[in-house]
Amino acid sequence: MLMKKINAVEFNILSPAQMRKMSSLEIKTPDTYDKDGYPMEGGLMDPHLGVINPGLRCKTCGQKMKYCPGHFGSLELVRPVIHSEFSRRLEVLMHSTCQACGRITIPEEKLQKAHADIEKNPSDLDGMAKKIFTKAKKEETCPHCKAKKGKLLLDKPTNYFLDKERIYPTQIREWVEKIPDDDLALFGYNVERIRPEWFIITVMPVPPITIRPSITLESGIKSEDDLTHKLVDIIRINMRLKDNIDAGAPQLIIEDLWDLLQYHVTTYFDNNTAGVPPAKHRSGRALRTIVQRLKGKKGRFRHNLTGKRVNFAARSTVTPDPFIEISEIGIPKSMAKDLTVPEIITEWNKKEIKALVKEEGKAVYMIRPDETRKRIDDSNKEEILEELDVGYKIERKIHDGDIVLFNRQPSLHRLSMLAHKVRIMDGKTLKINPIVCKPYNADFDGDEMNIHIPQTEEGKTEAKELMFVRNQVISPRYGAPVIILDEDGVSGLYVLTLNSTEFTREDAMRYFYEVGVKDIPKPDRGKKYSGKLIFSQMLPKDLDLEYQTTTCRILKKSGMCKSCVKEKCQYDAYLKIEKGQLKCGVIDAASLGEAQGKIVDALARNYPSEVVEKFYFYVMRIICDLLTKKGMTVGLDEYEISDKAISKKKKIIEDVTEEAKKLLDRYRRGTLKHIPGRTLSESFEINMMRLVAKAKDQLQAEILKEKLSTVLGDDPEYNTMVMILSGSRGSAINLMNIAGFWGQASVREGRPKRGFHSRLIPLNKKDDVGLEAGGFITTNFMTGMDGREFFYHSMGGRQGEVDTGVSTKVSGYLYRRLANSLKDLMVNHDGTVRTANKNVVQFKYGEDGIFPMNTIRGQSVDIEEEFRLFNKKR
Amino acid sequence: MGVFLVFSINDHFLVPKHYLLPKEQAEKILAELVITAGQLPVISKTDPAIKEFKPLRGDIVKIVRNSQTAGKTIYYRVVG
Numbered sequence: 001m002l003m004k005k006i007n008a009v010e011f012n013i014l015s016p017a018q019m020r021k022m023s024s025l026e027i028k029t030p031d032t033y034d035k036d037g038y039p040m041e042g043g044l045m046d047p048h049l050g051v052i053n054p055g056l057r058c059k060t061c062g063q064k065m066k067y068c069p070g071h072f073g074s075l076e077l078v079r080p081v082i083h084s085e086f087s088r089r090l091e092v093l094m095h096s097t098c099q100a101c102g103r104i105t106i107p108e109e110k111l112q113k114a115h116a117d118i119e120k121n122p123s124d125l126d127g128m129a130k131k132i133f134t135k136a137k138k139e140e141t142c143p144h145c146k147a148k149k150g151k152l153l154l155d156k157p158t159n160y161f162l163d164k165e166r167i168y169p170t171q172i173r174e175w176v177e178k179i180p181d182d183d184l185a186l187f188g189y190n191v192e193r194i195r196p197e198w199f200i201i202t203v204m205p206v207p208p209i210t211i212r213p214s215i216t217l218e219s220g221i222k223s224e225d226d227l228t229h230k231l232v233d234i235i236r237i238n239m240r241l242k243d244n245i246d247a248g249a250p251q252l253i254i255e256d257l258w259d260l261l262q263y264h265v266t267t268y269f270d271n272n273t274a275g276v277p278p279a280k281h282r283s284g285r286a287l288r289t290i291v292q293r294l295k296g297k298k299g300r301f302r303h304n305l306t307g308k309r310v311n312f313a314a315r316s317t318v319t320p321d322p323f324i325e326i327s328e329i330g331i332p333k334s335m336a337k338d339l340t341v342p343e344i345i346t347e348w349n350k351k352e353i354k355a356l357v358k359e360e361g362k363a364v365y366m367i368r369p370d371e372t373r374k375r376i377d378d379s380n381k382e383e384i385l386e387e388l389d390v391g392y393k394i395e396r397k398i399h400d401g402d403i404v405l406f407n408r409q410p411s412l413h414r415l416s417m418l419a420h421k422v423r424i425m426d427g428k429t430l431k432i433n434p435i436v437c438k439p440y441n442a443d444f445d446g447d448e449m450n451i452h453i454p455q456t457e458e459g460k461t462e463a464k465e466l467m468f469v470r471n472q473v474i475s476p477r478y479g480a481p482v483i484i485l486d487e488d489g490v491s492g493l494y495v496l497t498l499n500s501t502e503f504t505r506e507d508a509m510r511y512f513y514e515v516g517v518k519d520i521p522k523p524d525r526g527k528k529y530s531g532k533l534i535f536s537q538m539l540p541k542d543l544d545l546e547y548q549t550t551t552c553r554i555l556k557k558s559g560m561c562k563s564c565v566k567e568k569c570q571y572d573a574y575l576k577i578e579k580g581q582l583k584c585g586v587i588d589a590a591s592l593g594e595a596q597g598k599i600v601d602a603l604a605r606n607y608p609s610e611v612v613e614k615f616y617f618y619v620m621r622i623i624c625d626l627l628t629k630k631g632m633t634v635g636l637d638e639y640e641i642s643d644k645a646i647s648k649k650k651k652i653i654e655d656v657t658e659e660a661k662k663l664l665d666r667y668r669r670g671t672l673k674h675i676p677g678r679t680l681s682e683s684f685e686i687n688m689m690r691l692v693a694k695a696k697d698q699l700q701a702e703i704l705k706e707k708l709s710t711v712l713g714d715d716p717e718y719n720t721m722v723m724i725l726s727g728s729r730g731s732a733i734n735l736m737n738i739a740g741f742w743g744q745a746s747v748r749e750g751r752p753k754r755g756f757h758s759r760l761i762p763l764n765k766k767d768d769v770g771l772e773a774g775g776f777i778t779t780n781f782m783t784g785m786d787g788r789e790f791f792y793h794s795m796g797g798r799q800g801e802v803d804t805g806v807s808t809k810v811s812g813y814l815y816r817r818l819a820n821s822l823k824d825l826m827v828n829h830d831g832t833v834r835t836a837n838k839n840v841v842q843f844k845y846g847e848d849g850i851f852p853m854n855t856i857r858g859q860s861v862d863i864e865e866e867f868r869l870f871n872k873k874r
Numbered sequence: 875m876g877v878f879l880v881f882s883i884n885d886h887f888l889v890p891k892h893y894l895l896p897k898e899q900a901e902k903i904l905a906e907l908v909i910t911a912g913q914l915p916v917i918s919k920t921d922p923a924i925k926e927f928k929p930l931r932g933d934i935v936k937i938v939r940n941s942q943t944a945g946k947t948i949y950y951r952v953v954g
Contacts, residue, residue, distance in 0.1 A: 830908065839913045840950075848944035 012193045016203045023074030024048050024060045027206050030235040032214070032224060044231055049073050050208040070208025075235060077202055077265075078242045079258050080169040084157040084266040084273055086199035091154045093176055093187070093196050096136030099162070100147035102178025104132060104186065105139035114186055129187045156275045158262055168258070173200045201265060206231060226287040230268045230279065237261045312453040314339060318408075320444050321431040322620040325613055326483065327469040329406055329420035329451070330431025331398070336424045339453050340364055340395045341402060347390055354385055356396060365395035398422055398453060403460050405452040405467065406432075408440040412815065415439035415482060418472060419463035420451075435489070435616050436469055438594065439482050470613040473604040479855035480595040481604060485619065490728035491632055491718075492623025493535065493587040499572050500716050501531035508534060514621045532582045538618045539580040539599075540607060546576045546868065547598055550589040550727035558701040558732065560708075571712060589727030595857070605856075632718040638707075639720075639739040639782045645706055649699055649740060653778050656695040660771035663687055667769075684769070685750055692744040692776060700736040707735065742777035742785070745792040751775050752795040760795075763788050883922055890939030894927040900934040903950060917951035929953045 028042040039045035047059045050070030058068040082090065098105050106114075114132060118125055141148050150162040160167050176196040184191050212225035224232075241257040267279040270291035278286040294300045314335045321330055331339075345353050357363045357376060366374045366384050369391045376384055376394070388394070398404070400423055407417040418439065425431060430449055437443060454460045465471075475482035485493070495501060503511070508529035512520055515537045523529050548564070552573035555561040566574050567584050575585025577599075591599040603612040641649075666672040667684040675683040704724075711721045723729045745752055751774045758766045764773040775792040779785045785793060824836040831849050833842040845851070848860075856862040883889050895903065904911060917924060917935055924935055933953040941947040 832907070834913075837913075838909075840907075840909065840915060843907070843949060844944070844947070846943050847941040847947040850943065 010193075012190075013198050014205065015195065015198050019072075019074055019203050019205050022072050023205065024071040025073040027073050027075045027231075027235060030232045030239065032228065032232070033222065037222070044206065044228055044235070045209060045214065046073070049206070050210050052209050052213050068210075070210035072208060073206035075204045075206050075231075075238070077204065077261065078238055078245065079261065080173055080200045080202045081258075081262040081265045082158045082169050082172070083199050083201050083269070084276075085269060087154065087157050090172065090176065090196065090199050091152070091160075092133055093179065094152050094160070094172070096133050097175070097179050097183070098142035098145060098147055098149060099175050101142060101145040102175070102180060102183075103142065103144040104179075104183045105136045105142050105144075105149060106132065107143045110135075111183070111186070115182070118186070125188050132186050157273050158266060168255075169200050169262075173197050173202075176200075204234070204265070226281070226289060227268075229281070230264065230287060230289055233264045233279070234261065234268060237264055310452065312339060312341075312455060313450055315448055315450045317429045318442055318444060318447050318449045319427070319429040319431055320434040320437075321425075322434055322624050324423060324431065324433055325421075326433045326435050326616050327421050327613055328423045328433070329404065330423050330425035330427070330429075331404075331451070332428050332430070333424060333426065334428060335430075335451075336398055336422075337361075339398045339451075341398055341453050342367065342393045342395050342455060344457070345388060345390055345392045345394065350388075350390065353394060354388060357381065357385055357388065357394060361397070362399075363394045363396045367393040367395065398424075400424055403454060403464050403468075405454065405463055406430075406440075406449060407452070408442050408447065408449045410812070412441075414476060415472060416441075417467065418469050419467035420469060433616070433620065435485055435620070436483055438484055438486065439472065468609075470609040473600065473609070473612050474853060475595070476851070476853035478595055478858055479852045480857045481597045481600040482594060484594050484597055484600060485592045485616070486594070487729050488627060488632070489619070489623060490587075490589055490592050490726050491722050492627045493592065493619065494722055494726035494728070495630060495632065495718055496531040496623065496626055497535050497582065497585075497587045498531060498711070498716060499586075500712075500714055502528040503531070503534065504528060511622055511625075512537060514625075515618045534622070535587060536577075536581045538615055538622075539577065539582070540603070540611060541580040543577055543580045543599075543602060544872075545598055545602060547590060549573050549575050549585055549587075549591070550593070551586060551725045553590070554704070554725060554727075554732065558697075558704050560701065560705055571708075586726070588725070593727060601856075630718060632722060634720050636782070638710075638717075639735075641703060641739050642706060645699075645702055648702055652695050652699050653741065656691060656776075657771055659691055660688060660776075663691065664770050688751065688771070688774060689744060689746075692771075696736065696740070696743040699740045700732050703736060703740050704732050736780075738781045741780050742789070742793065745775035745777060745796040747795050747799050752792065755795075761788060761791050882926060884926070889923060890937050892923045892927075893936045893938075894924065894929055895934045895936050903934065903936075907950075911952045914950055914952040916954035919953050924953070 025042070025046055025048040027044060027046075029040055031040045031043050032045045033043075034040055039047055047056070048071065050060070051058045051065050051068050054065045057064060058071070060071045061068055096104055104111060114128060118128055139149065151164075153161040153164075155161065160172060176199070179196060181191040184196065189196070207227065212227040212231075214225060214228065215223045217223055237257060237260050241254065241261060244254055244257060263276065264279070266273055266276055267287070268289055271278045271287050271289040272292065279289075281287055292299075297303065314331075316332070316335070324330060343349070343353060343356075353363075357366075358381070360378070363376050366376055366388065368374075368387075373395075374380070374384065400421075402422040403419050404422055405417055406420045409416075411417060416439070418436070420432075430451065432442070432449075434444075440449070442449065454463050469483065473481055473483045502525050505523070505527065508523075509520070511534050515534075517537050521529075521533060521537070524533050551571060552561065552564075552569070555571055555573060561569075561571070561573070564574065567576060569584070572584060572586055575587075575591065576583040587599070589596065591597055600612060600615075603615055663672070663684065667680065670680070672680060672684060672687070674680060675686055678686065707721050708725075710717045710719065711725060720730065720735060724732055724735060747753070752760055756762055759768060760773065760775065772788075775795065777785060777789040777792055779789055825833055825841060826836075827845045828834055831844050832840050833845050834840055850860050852858060856865070884892065911932060911934065914934070919929055919931065929935065931953055935951045935953060937949040937951065939947060939949065
């Protein structure tokens with residue numbers, strides 16, 4: 001194929017001569033069809049303009065519908081009208097030229113200088129045009145012919161007034177015709193291609209029927225396209241204008257009709273022109289004219305050109321199925337019977353394919369080497385089996401094990417589309433393992449997702465090698481797991497690996513069976529099996545890991561754990577895995593969570609990808625069973641705190657109030673110490689915030705300590721604390737807000753300020769900036785707030801609500817713009833990042849040439865791990 | 875008359891080091907990168923960081939700057 005490179009694209013304006021030349025027919029009548037339903041000769045539906053019924057031949061090119069591209073007609077306007085889209089340009093030209101001689105109203109020598117400047121520096125043309133416009137506009141008399149310039153006014157979009165007197169398109173046309181080519185060049189006009197008089201329409205192109213097809217309704221009534229309606233309006237007024245002129249009607253009537261013609265032409269181009277009422281359909285619906293067809297989300301560009309639709313795709317609601325593998329996708333039978341994939345017949349698969357064709361309803365089409373297809377059904381099955389040979393293709397329905405692409409919008413990163421293995425299942429929804437929700441950001445509250453079936457061997461292979469779910473566990477963005485267990489998944493394994501969790505022989509055997517254990521281990525707790533032992537069965541036998549768990553981090557933060565005693569941790573918060581045996585520690589977010597999960601990270605990185613997949617598969621089976629049996633639930637009684645804690649809370653609040661009073665006193669007297677770089681009032685505010693935050697932390701640690709025993713004791717409850725300690729959902733702060741006190745309401749990172757005059761709510765004294773008047777809330781969600789506190793809380797609550805609304809909207813648009821500008825960037829083989837035309841953006845990808853997917857949490861070397869290995873060797 | 879700076883902004887620690895490459899070296903770099911000067915990113919002739927070199931159009935500027943990921947990184951721009 002001959003390949004040519006497009007060097008430049010130039011947009012110009014059609015001249016009247018060109019329009020007449022490309023016209024295959026001059027439109028004369030406003031009628032479309034006669035009473036027998038045949039298109040009128042010289043009307044808008046004349047067959048010279050193209051054919052839209054199959055079988056008929058085009059009267060212009062003689063071809064059938066499939067090959068006739070459609071042909072333009074033309075319409076001669078009796079009186080010229082202004083093209084509203086160019087109205088501004090006309091205004092500029094008329095402002096800066098003389099009506100009498102057509103020259104730019106700037107002295108000759110200055111014009112010469114401008115010409116010379118442009119010659120030297122052609123890129124300055126834009127600025128030059130502006131300069132000339134401002135300069136020439138100021139001039140009141142023409143320096144060339146000394147004629148006086150009138151005051152021009154544009155009544156948008158199309159009415160011009162010169163010295164308060166209306167000037168008509170005919171006059172304007174005469175005016176701009178006079179402007180010499182050299183003068184136009186200064187405004188950036190390429191005079192060979194564009195003349196300003198073409199901004200005034202004398203002849204209009206009538207688009208081919210293919211662009212505005214009429215629809216025949218079931219009732220036999222023909223319905224015309226919006227564009228046709230508009231064209232009919234234009235022709236009708238045009239004819240009336242002509243009749244009136246011929247009959248010598250008074251000037252007033254002619255001008256009225258002329259304005260009407262102008263209106264129809266304006267709305268024909270853009271039915272949303274500012275200052276012009278949109279033209280309505282009989283039903284009151286605004287007409288969709290040319291600009292509306294192209295513009296916006298539903299316009300030709302974004303809807304039809306950038307948004308193409310595809311075959312071999314399906315869409316449905318997604319529902320969870322924890323018992324399928326993460327790389328699988330459950331496809332309903334009803335979809336599977338319609339989705340097909342071609343299979344090439346080779347020497348090696350000939351037998352299998354023939355067997356497939358023999359089976360009822362498995363293969364749908366036979367495709368011969370010359371691409372002709374034949375449908376396979378019971379009647380012709382025998383001859384097709386006879387004919388099939390190497391080089392033939394068949395199109396068969398998808399079956400278990402096929403590779404398909406799965407996608408959820410908005411596709412914000414590459415993990416929004418992954419390859420799955422088909423598993424045909426009952427039901428009507430697409431089923432996915434809830435573990436793969438994360439990369440898609442899917443949930444099951446009604447989300448719909450799409451599947452696409454790759455149709456070529458290349459496509460299938462590419463999908464499998466590059467996009468297969470189990471190969472994508474590590475995020476290409478930050479080099480840590482993204483396909484992870486969360487929420488109940490993490491809680492489940494936490495419960496499983498708690499020291500207090502034990503199983504009878506019978507229960508343990510069932511779990512061993514699920515995990516596929518062959519050598520059944522000996523019980524490690526007398527006659528019982530510990531949860532840790534069962535978990536260990538899912539790990540590879542050569543896995544060694546050692547780290548602090550999420551529980552550890554939470555305890556450390558609340559000051560309950562001072563120094564690490566490693567394996568001897570009383571909270572079981574230090575995790576150690578030796579040779580695939582979980583020696584101590586609980587499994588929580590530090591082992592499984594997003595961007596941290598050490599176990600998942602190790603499995604995905606150091607073992608074949610089947611290992612993580614199997615791990616997840618087993619984990620899902622065990623925790624589903626475990627959590628259903630053990631039960632994990634929350635109840636209001638969990639948020640009751642002991643009398644001791646209540647008195648402590650009282651004390652803390654009293655202390656804060658006292659401290660705040662002192663602080664306020666110092667602030668009032670001016671003895672408060674400044675925080676560097678802050679004003680006195682800013683320092684006061686910051687100190688107040690810190691004060692409350694400190695008090696909140698104190699009580700938080702107290703409550704956490706009190707609640708800890710419910711989980712870590714011998715007879716544990718599976719409740720809120722499980723979620724907090726395992727890091728699966730919620731945090732100590734949430735608990736504090738329910739059981740402790742809410743603390744300071746905050747708006748925009750500070751105490752709420754705006755409200756009534758010098759106070760937040762009318763319950764406070766004016767100018768009171770103390771603790772209670774500044775939004776301090778001493779109650780919690782359990783006890784409930786009083787009226788005043790409720791209002792404080794609502795102030796902070798509103799900000800959160802507005803922020804989520806605004807940020808999703810803003811970030812969506814920001815993303816669109818970024819993606820559009822970056823989509824063609826590519827890392828080349830030499831490591832440079834370049835644009836589509838090979839211009840360099842970065843000389844080395846990311847400046848260090850490192851692909852984050854192959855890093856350990858963003859670092860190219862995991863120093864800690866290397867140290868550990870080094871020490872172990874010693 | 876504009877206001878003149880008493881110091882060169884290139885002495886400031888936040889300003890990456892800019893060097894004007896001699897012809898031979900510039901050609902060598904282009905050959906190394908298998909690139910034409912037109913494909914390089916552009917720097918303005920009047921960019922404050924290179925103004926004092928009195929660069930000509932088409933000269934190549936080498937910029938050494940600190941990088942979060944790589945420590946130090948080298949960048950080239952063509953004066954346009």
